[in-house]
Amino acid sequence: MTHTLALCLDAPMQSWGLRSRFQSRDTAHEPTKSGVIGLLAAALGIPRDLDREIQRLAKVRMGVRVDREGLVERDFHTVNNVPNTEGANPRTVISHRYYLADAVFLVALQHPDRDELLRWHAALLNPHWPIYLGRRAFVPARPLVAPAPDSPWLGIADAPLEDVLAQHDWLENRTAPHQRLAKAVSDGDEHFLRTLVDTSPTDELAEPRRDVPVSFHPRNRLFETRSVRAGHVQLTASMIHTGAHPCT
Secondary structure (H helix, E strand, O other), X not given: OOEEEEEEEEEEEEOOOOOOEOOEEOOOOOOOHHHHHHHHHXXXXXXXXXXXXXXXXXXXXXXXXXXXXXXXXXXXXXEEEEOOOOOOOXXXXXXXXXXXXXXXXXXXXXXXXXXXXXXXXXXXXOOOOOOOOOOOXXXXXXXXXXXXOOOOOOOEEOOOHHHHHHHOOOOOOOOHHHHHHHHHHHOXXXXXXXXXXXXXXXXXXXXXXXXXXXXXXXXXXXXXXXXXXXXXXXXXXXXXXXOOOOOO
């Protein structure tokens, strides 16, 4: 049987780099697999240089639903006394660091072993090391999972990740824009949430993403390519929860 753990990634700022270099740190518009595996490894207490364990975690199938699209913002950072390749002529270097502001994501992790997902769930509730969303300053605004693993809200479902992405309650909070959209959907308007799901390389709509971690070692960071399929699910009135969620 297939099992899926649902996570909420919500923070004022998030950053999910794909092609970052020293002077330009980019961000994807949704969480990367390397970023999600990194925060999971931190929760489990897996060191950066334990490549075998990192690669084992990276085998999980991942899907993302964008419950609130973020705005791409840019920070300027300056670093003083940066030497050239010969170690001389220090200078000041300006770097551009991009991040997503005000985004919310539902992340679904599909695994055949429910006990493994239970271990991940427990670690995310009580992480070994601090969890952050792309950068150490970008801490979550609310818990990633519900207190109870069997909760229908951010728990473990005995279903494939496609079902979770299509049926899980909307993670949007109760702000004014959320209320207006919720009312519009309840009145019959159509609204769709963007998704990105791991797929087979033979899928005719597959797109490559080089964000599967092989090693997080600071001096030898290595990544492989996965195939993802972009899509969408319809936001329905049944997905708009009107009561208090356990993670808000």
